[in-house]
Amino acid sequence: MKQALATVVQEICKKYDFDKQRMMDIVLGVQGRFGCISVEAMDLIAEMVGSHRVEVESVVTFYSFLSLKPQGKVVIRLCDDIVDWMKGYDAVADAMSKALGITMGETTSDGAITLTKTPCIGMSDQAPAALVNDVVVTNLSPERAQDLIHNLRRHLDPQQLVTTVGDGNHSHPLIRSMVRNNIRRRGPVHFADFEAGQALKATLAMDPEAVIATIRASRLRGRGGAGFATGLKWELCRNTPSDRRYVLCNADEGEPGTFKDRVLLTECAAQVFEGMTIAGYAIGADTGIVYLRGEYAYLRPYLEQVLEERRANGLLGRQIQGHPSFHFDIRIQMGAGAYVCGEETALISSCEGHRGDPKNRPPFPPQCGYLDRPTIVNNVESFSAAARIMLKGAPWFEAIGSERTTGTKLLSVSGDCRKPGVYEVPFGISAREVLELAEADNPGAVLIGGPCRQMLGPDRFSGRICYDDLATGGAFIIFNRARNKLAIAERYLDFFIDESCGHCTPCRVGLQLLKNLVHKVVTGAGEPSDLAEMRRLSNIIIQTSRCGLGQAAPNPVLGALENFSALYTDLVSERSPGLLSTFDLSRAVVDAELRVGRQSKYV
Amino acid sequence: MTSSQEATNHPEKPRIATVSLAGCFGCHMSILDIDERILALAEIVDFARSPINDYKTFDGRCTVGIIEGGCCNEENVHVLEDFRKNCDVLVSLGDCAINGGIPAMRNNIPLRECLEEAYLKSPGVYNPSGTIPNDEELPLLLNRVYPCNEVVKIDHFIPGCPPPADAIFEVLSALLAGRTPAIAYGDLKYD
Numbered sequence: 001m002k003q004a005l006a007t008v009v010q011e012i013c014k015k016y017d018f019d020k021q022r023m024m025d026i027v028l029g030v031q032g033r034f035g036c037i038s039v040e041a042m043d044l045i046a047e048m049v050g051s052h053r054v055e056v057e058s059v060v061t062f063y064s065f066l067s068l069k070p071q072g073k074v075v076i077r078l079c080d081d082i083v084d085w086m087k088g089y090d091a092v093a094d095a096m097s098k099a100l101g102i103t104m105g106e107t108t109s110d111g112a113i114t115l116t117k118t119p120c121i122g123m124s125d126q127a128p129a130a131l132v133n134d135v136v137v138t139n140l141s142p143e144r145a146q147d148l149i150h151n152l153r154r155h156l157d158p159q160q161l162v163t164t165v166g167d168g169n170h171s172h173p174l175i176r177s178m179v180r181n182n183i184r185r186r187g188p189v190h191f192a193d194f195e196a197g198q199a200l201k202a203t204l205a206m207d208p209e210a211v212i213a214t215i216r217a218s219r220l221r222g223r224g225g226a227g228f229a230t231g232l233k234w235e236l237c238r239n240t241p242s243d244r245r246y247v248l249c250n251a252d253e254g255e256p257g258t259f260k261d262r263v264l265l266t267e268c269a270a271q272v273f274e275g276m277t278i279a280g281y282a283i284g285a286d287t288g289i290v291y292l293r294g295e296y297a298y299l300r301p302y303l304e305q306v307l308e309e310r311r312a313n314g315l316l317g318r319q320i321q322g323h324p325s326f327h328f329d330i331r332i333q334m335g336a337g338a339y340v341c342g343e344e345t346a347l348i349s350s351c352e353g354h355r356g357d358p359k360n361r362p363p364f365p366p367q368c369g370y371l372d373r374p375t376i377v378n379n380v381e382s383f384s385a386a387a388r389i390m391l392k393g394a395p396w397f398e399a400i401g402s403e404r405t406t407g408t409k410l411l412s413v414s415g416d417c418r419k420p421g422v423y424e425v426p427f428g429i430s431a432r433e434v435l436e437l438a439e440a441d442n443p444g445a446v447l448i449g450g451p452c453r454q455m456l457g458p459d460r461f462s463g464r465i466c467y468d469d470l471a472t473g474g475a476f477i478i479f480n481r482a483r484n485k486l487a488i489a490e491r492y493l494d495f496f497i498d499e500s501c502g503h504c505t506p507c508r509v510g511l512q513l514l515k516n517l518v519h520k521v522v523t524g525a526g527e528p529s530d531l532a533e534m535r536r537l538s539n540i541i542i543q544t545s546r547c548g549l550g551q552a553a554p555n556p557v558l559g560a561l562e563n564f565s566a567l568y569t570d571l572v573s574e575r576s577p578g579l580l581s582t583f584d585l586s587r588a589v590v591d592a593e594l595r596v597g598r599q600s601k602y603v
Numbered sequence: 604m605t606s607s608q609e610a611t612n613h614p615e616k617p618r619i620a621t622v623s624l625a626g627c628f629g630c631h632m633s634i635l636d637i638d639e640r641i642l643a644l645a646e647i648v649d650f651a652r653s654p655i656n657d658y659k660t661f662d663g664r665c666t667v668g669i670i671e672g673g674c675c676n677e678e679n680v681h682v683l684e685d686f687r688k689n690c691d692v693l694v695s696l697g698d699c700a701i702n703g704g705i706p707a708m709r710n711n712i713p714l715r716e717c718l719e720e721a722y723l724k725s726p727g728v729y730n731p732s733g734t735i736p737n738d739e740e741l742p743l744l745l746n747r748v749y750p751c752n753e754v755v756k757i758d759h760f761i762p763g764c765p766p767p768a769d770a771i772f773e774v775l776s777a778l779l780a781g782r783t784p785a786i787a788y789g790d791l792k793y794d
């Protein structure tokens with residue numbers, strides 16, 4: 001057995017040239033073969049790639065899809081995102097637990113099936129959903145969950161759960177998934193026809209500088225949400241002297257309620273890869289990496305084939321399209337379930353084979369990124385847009401959208417509405433118009449950009465989706481008037497507590513303190529001063545966390561305080577002279593009373 | 604920090620009360636470390652209930668109450684609540700009052716195990732009767748050690764183990780002068 005383990009680990013390490021920067025692939029490979037990465041396996045990996053056990057272990061323990069202990073042959077990861085919760089997560093979870101005879105987090109006694117939960121898997125438009133190993137199952141109900149367990153028990157083959165396939169490429173033999181695209185509105189940038197190679201042809205007819213000038217002239221801004229000018233990012237990277245540069249595509253679409261990259265990769269993969277290739281030419285890079293979130297592993301075989309086709313057609317590889325000095329290829333780096341890796345410097349850490357820890361900025365990635373070389377990290381949608389811009393020209397693109405935010409935006413609409421799905425809309429559209437398009441059901445609040453932004457009430461529905469007003473990475477979650485907004489804020493706070501990498505104390509500890517305060521208020525024990533303290537603590541966390549996660553994590557609470565303040569102020573009241581209702585002496589002495597057999601004289 | 608309860612309407616000298624709950628008296632030593640400035644302080648304030656003068660009960664309202672140590676037993680809670688009722692402003696002095704400190708190291712161990720370890724199992728224990736002390740006079744222990752601000756509202760916090768005398772003097776001077784205390788950076792930085 002031990003020898004067998006050593007042979008397999010050796011084989012996997014060899015596949016990645018014993019390169020410790022490929023740690024993610026190595027540990028994923030080992031887990032794929034043995035169901036976990038045991039202490040013995042970690043020792044072997046460390047020895048073979050010239051690392052230390054603690055370094056391997058730090059990676060294995062960081063990512064939620066990696067496991068030190070054996071798990072079931074089949075692992076069911078039920079998505080517990082807020083939209084799933086609204087659509088009946090509790091009943092589905094109950095049904096699965098009952099059918100399996102285990103509770104959440106446990107494995108059946110025969111070692112066959114593990115049941116666990118996971119944050120947003122990018123299926124909010126077809127929630128409740130779950131991952132069964134890599135296979136996605138959607139639109140779950142308690143009855144369907146029961147059937148699913150029943151069938152799984154019989155064959156233990158997740159792929160056999162796919163009895164109907166979704167629309168578009170979901171019927172492709174390499175995808176074969178029940179996921180649906182739900183493209184509700186096709187716009188001119190992403191969902192118009194695209195012939196592979198045409199945008200690249202137009203690009204290669206220009207100097208790299210002229211390509212960057214075109215992207216700058218289009219005024220394309222990053223579609224991940226932060227909105228940094230794409231052309232400027234490329235220019236900064238190109239102008240940083242270095243022997244190598246890198247193009248990274250952020251397909252770690254983890255912001256709860258966002259799923260537009262899933263659709264782009266399913267339907268427009270060639271356009272995304274072409275955008276990356278164009279970027280490679282513009283900045284002078286020969287390597288591109290797509291960091292694909294572990295939840296989207298079901299798309300990988302298909303994406304590998306698209307890449308293979310592009311190599312065969314001279315759109316990737318050496319001397320692309322006969323250009324004597326332009327060589328560029330793309331590899332896919334799998335993630336393993338870590339929200340923070342959507343932050344660009346954490347994504348770089350993960351690609352380098354480390355824990356997904358964010359890095360200090362500056363230096364920014366265009367100056368010093370992947371392997372300390374100048375690197376651009378762009379969103380899937382940004383690359384897709386860049387390809388279209390090279391095809392249609394900057395003036396064409398600039399004419400779409402609002403005056404200061406050009407182009408279109410893909411919105412991932414979910415929650416309380418009749419038509420959840422992906423909408424390609426011009427920037428400048430109002431939140432109200434989107435609510436109407438989606439046929440929202442009596443909307444009381446909308447979360448534009450996901451939990452890292454603030455939830456807005458009806459008084460802000462006239463706001464416009466653009467970088468000057470309502471900025472968004474794509475999420476558009478609708479809550480009807482009956483939803484408990486404070487409970488929503490508390491759940492999102494739980495999400496950030498779970499996903500914090502733990503590096504910065506204000507984020508690691510502060511968020512827990514914030515949760516305690518929120519809980520105190522929500523349970524009716526709060527005082528007005530607690531609301532002020534929630535604001536103060538939130539500001540400390542925002543100002544002193546080094547990455548976007550900590551800087552955004554208090555937003556669900558702050559948003560509820562700002563936009564729905566009456567909900568909190570109604571719950572708090574002034575207490576008598578300085579005594580705290582949260583402390584209960586009778587409960588605090590109960591252990592001692594039992595131990596010594598007498599009552600407290602102070603209770 | 605809130606200053607809502609800072610009162611200035613005292614006809615006589617302002618009165619200061621101090622107490623050590625689940626602490627080691629190190630913070631009180633640090634109060635004494637203000638050295639000869641204590642004479643200036645004594646000119647403008649009276650010390651009420653405090654180990655410094657050994658008064659054990661309140662005999663009137665106080666301006667400032669200084670608390671060393673957290674709450675590890677029922678009596679600590681009773682005394683702390685008494686301070687809250689009798690003082691305009693409460694100050695948590697030192698890490699035990701603020702965070703629970705060293706005594707709070709027991710917080711992750713069940714009370715029963717703590718007692719058995721201390722009185723029965725620990726190496727060197729001589730306890731032939733095998734009893735754990737349980738006199739009526741002994742206050743009941745709490746299930747865990749609580750920082751003071753989890754039991755009553757605290758207005759000001761002076762961190763440190765112990766806090767430097769200069770920090771203590773600054774906070775007292777500021778409160779008596781009716782201004783917000785501003786502890787110098789050097790008195791808050793410990794590494």
